[in-house]
Amino acid sequence: MIRGWQLYVLMALPFAYLIIFKYVPMYGAQIAFKNFIVTKGIWGSAWVGLDHFSRFIHSYDFTRILGNTLLLSFYNLLAGFPFPILLALGLNYLRSRSYRKVVQMVTYAPHFISIVVIVGIVKELLDPRIGIVNKLLDVFGIAPINFMGEISMFSSIYVWSDVWQHAGFNCIIFIAALAAIDPALHEAAVVDGASKFRRMWHIDLPGIMPMAIILLILNTGHILDVGFEKVLLLQNPINLKASEIIDTYVYKVGLTAQVANYSYSTAIGLFKSVINLALLLAVNKLAQKTKQASLW
Amino acid sequence: MDIRFRNESFTDKLFTIVNALFITVLFISVLYPIIYIVSASFSDSQAVVSGEVWLWPVRPSLEGYTAVLDYKMVWTGFKNSVIYTVAGTAVNVAMTVLAAYPLSRKDFYGKNVFMFLFMFTTMFTGGLIPNYLLVRELHMLDTVWSMIIPTALTVWNVIIARTYFQMSIPDELLEAAQLDGCNDFQFVWKIVIRLSGPILAVITLYYAAANWNQYFNAMIYLKSQHMYPLQLVLKDILVKNDVDVAMLSGDPMDAARREALKTLLKYSLIVISTVPLLVVYPFVQKYLVKGVMIGSLKG
Numbered sequence: 001m002i003r004g005w006q007l008y009v010l011m012a013l014p015f016a017y018l019i020i021f022k023y024v025p026m027y028g029a030q031i032a033f034k035n036f037i038v039t040k041g042i043w044g045s046a047w048v049g050l051d052h053f054s055r056f057i058h059s060y061d062f063t064r065i066l067g068n069t070l071l072l073s074f075y076n077l078l079a080g081f082p083f084p085i086l087l088a089l090g091l092n093y094l095r096s097r098s099y100r101k102v103v104q105m106v107t108y109a110p111h112f113i114s115i116v117v118i119v120g121i122v123k124e125l126l127d128p129r130i131g132i133v134n135k136l137l138d139v140f141g142i143a144p145i146n147f148m149g150e151i152s153m154f155s156s157i158y159v160w161s162d163v164w165q166h167a168g169f170n171c172i173i174f175i176a177a178l179a180a181i182d183p184a185l186h187e188a189a190v191v192d193g194a195s196k197f198r199r200m201w202h203i204d205l206p207g208i209m210p211m212a213i214i215l216l217i218l219n220t221g222h223i224l225d226v227g228f229e230k231v232l233l234l235q236n237p238i239n240l241k242a243s244e245i246i247d248t249y250v251y252k253v254g255l256t257a258q259v260a261n262y263s264y265s266t267a268i269g270l271f272k273s274v275i276n277l278a279l280l281l282a283v284n285k286l287a288q289k290t291k292q293a294s295l296w
Numbered sequence: 297m298d299i300r301f302r303n304e305s306f307t308d309k310l311f312t313i314v315n316a317l318f319i320t321v322l323f324i325s326v327l328y329p330i331i332y333i334v335s336a337s338f339s340d341s342q343a344v345v346s347g348e349v350w351l352w353p354v355r356p357s358l359e360g361y362t363a364v365l366d367y368k369m370v371w372t373g374f375k376n377s378v379i380y381t382v383a384g385t386a387v388n389v390a391m392t393v394l395a396a397y398p399l400s401r402k403d404f405y406g407k408n409v410f411m412f413l414f415m416f417t418t419m420f421t422g423g424l425i426p427n428y429l430l431v432r433e434l435h436m437l438d439t440v441w442s443m444i445i446p447t448a449l450t451v452w453n454v455i456i457a458r459t460y461f462q463m464s465i466p467d468e469l470l471e472a473a474q475l476d477g478c479n480d481f482q483f484v485w486k487i488v489i490r491l492s493g494p495i496l497a498v499i500t501l502y503y504a505a506a507n508w509n510q511y512f513n514a515m516i517y518l519k520s521q522h523m524y525p526l527q528l529v530l531k532d533i534l535v536k537n538d539v540d541v542a543m544l545s546g547d548p549m550d551a552a553r554r555e556a557l558k559t560l561l562k563y564s565l566i567v568i569s570t571v572p573l574l575v576v577y578p579f580v581q582k583y584l585v586k587g588v589m590i591g592s593l594k595g
Contacts, residue, residue: 002406004403004405004480006402006479006481007397007404008388008398010394010484011394011399011410013415014392014394014395014454017391018417018449020430021427021445021446022421023413023417024422024426025421025427027426028429028430029423031425042429086318086320087319093315094310095312095316103322106326106327107326112573112574114511114527115509115511116453116511116527116531116534116535117569119534120530120533120534120562120566121566124333124562124563124566125329125533128489130347131342132329135347135350164325164326171582195305195308195311196311197307197311216581221419229511229512233535250423250424250425254424254425254428255425262429265424266425269423269425273420273423276420277419277420283580289324
């Protein structure tokens with residue numbers, strides 16, 4: 001141990017960062033159980049137990065916010081899951097190598113565009129008057145739709161713009177998994193007269209399933225972590241009914257409200273983190289039980 | 297490879313065609329909005345608002361870009377973003393290597409404890425308010441530090457770098473270097489980072505993209521407008537539609553013309569703010585697969 005002291009020196013800065021910026025806030029989260037008063041500090045404020053939690057659970061907004069959060073994340077999970085797989089399978093059977101490269105290059109790129117710009121693009125393209133989407137609808141004789149002003153449209157706008165942005169990048173992992181499949185399996189299948197579709201169905205798809213399941217588990221563990229920043233940017237007074245989620249609510253209660261309520265806001269955030277953690281552990285347990293791939 | 301394509305049956309040919317069509321449809325649906333935005337940004341402002349642009353620029357002009365040039369806030373933001381991105385990414389990559397190397401060593405006593413402490417933070421966090429209070433307690437609010445220090449490290453990238461070090465730097469190399477009197481510091485500096493080009497490229501791109509695209513921390517930590525990064529300026533213009541008309545070209549213009557220019561300005565801004573990353577991206581693209589694969593391996 002003494003001989004490796006230099007490794008500890010290397011680790012010192014990152015470790016200090018971890019303690020200060022990750023673990024100190026966890027300690028600070030105790031204000032969720034207190035009535036935090038800035039002048040008294042975290043330690044000096046009085047304990048109030050679970051008051052803030054029960055206030056949130058019994059609040060008028062609770063059902064709607066939790067409902068929105070769950071709806072957005074399940075919708076996103078269901079819509080976002082198949083596309084990278086389909087894209088990877090499709091690319092794998094594309095004949096032209098160069099076309100394949102071009103498709104990959106273009107579909108990866110939106111992943112790196114900032115959320116602010118994505119939301120800007122969405123708003124410009126969906127504009128009721130001059131947006132290209134409504135112009136296209138007009139060609140088919142459909143009356144213009146005020147997408148951003150329709151409550152029912154919010155979840156679809158959020159989810160499909162996300163699929164547009166990330167499907168390409170998320171397929172990388174499946175392309176790599178497909179490349180790892182033993183070509184002998186394909187050769188044997190060809191000898192047996194299997195069509196391409198059958199080979200895809202019986203060889204490629206099972207080949208990438210373990211990877212898909214791991215990713216599904218990972219995503220389920222973060223089911224309540226809907227893309228908070230994007231939702232915040234897409235919000236407007238009209239769609240608020242459908243777009244208020246736990247994270248945006250935490251932000252508003254804690255930082256932008258007239259009287260910022262740090263303790264209440266922290267309690268709501270903590271409520272979310274605990275459910276996330278419990279889900280992650282539960283899903284992983286389930287995966288181990290069913291002898292599927294698990295995280296650890 | 298050959299065996300796959302020789303003597304295709306009818307169903308296989310059909311499959312190939314349907315598949316190519318399917319990919320092309322997906323391809324176009326990703327590509328078309330991009331082409332449209334770029335074309336619109338190079339078109340005449342009246343052509344954009346009257347809906348004449350479908351695919352290629354109509355009556356090509358640089359009107360939108362000159363409007364961006366005149367918009368001072370954009371340039372302050374651009375300059376700030378470059379500073380935050382360069383400084384932030386340098387800190388990010390240095391910290392990541394510092395953490396990843398010890399974690400990659402089998403003889404690092406207490407490795408599992410450190411690993412657990414790192415991993416746990418990916419599953420559970422203190423939350424928004426405690427983080428904000430911490431940054432305030434440290435007197436970092438409204439300083440450059442609030443844009444760099446709180447995001448100094450991403451655990452996921454540490455895992456990627458660590459796994460790469462484990463896979464690509466053989467123990468024998470360390471032993472040989474140690475026999476020659478090389479200590480751990482020298483080994484990291486002279487050997488590890490020089491053998492890790494691909495993975496350093498990937499994590500640099502990830503961090504640079506994250507820093508460049510960062511707006512939320514800026515929104516809650518920065519008060520002074522002159523410190524705003526580009527994304528925050530963009531947020532006002534693109535999302536809140538809050539364009540300072542006075543900053544649009546000095547010529548007296550009628551209201552309709554100004555409205556049109558406002559729209560055009562947005563398209564040009566979308567293009568300009570995305571260009572820096574798209575310039576870097578092709579150089580790193582070939583390494584992306586490697587980065588993603590390593591990241592997906594178990595810790």
